[in-house]
Amino acid sequence: MQDFDELLAGRPLVAILRSVPAPRASQPHLPGVATASEVHHALNAGCRWLKAFPAGSLGPGWLPEMRGPFPEARFVPMGGIDAGNARAYLAAGAAALGVGSAVTHEDTLAVLLAVLAAT
Numbered sequence: 001m002q003d004f005d006e007l008l009a010g011r012p013l014v015a016i017l018r019s020v021p022a023p024r025a026s027q028p029h030l031p032g033v034a035t036a037s038e039v040h041h042a043l044n045a046g047c048r049w050l051k052a053f054p055a056g057s058l059g060p061g062w063l064p065e066m067r068g069p070f071p072e073a074r075f076v077p078m079g080g081i082d083a084g085n086a087r088a089y090l091a092a093g094a095a096a097l098g099v100g101s102a103v104t105h106e107d108t109l110a111v112l113l114a115v116l117a118a119t
Helices: 002-008 036-044 062-067 086-091 106-117
Strands: 015-017 029-033 049-052 074-077
Touching: 029 036, 049 062, 062 074, 086 106
Parallel strands: 015 029, 029 049, 049 074
Antiparallel strands: none
16 A cells, blocks of 8 residues: 555545555545445445446446445446446436546547436
């Protein structure tokens, strides 16, 4: 975690990680979770905002299932979010959305923005 802290020193960034970081990390971070055990460990490490990954495989129904036992968690689905499912994830309780490939082409970005504007 020393390298992680050095990398982000003085930068207004949030690190998006694939797993729960050590509790000593001083910068904000968004660890990836896909199971109840991972959510539990992330919450115990002091993380409240969690990356639900891969969201495309987990599906929107995963969010209320995890919010039941972990109401303090704020989930940010990532991986497979696009114009066709963004609204479903928000309706299921996503605190935010992480998008990648959906914003790499102007036509898909425009469709995604239109969907989000209508939400």
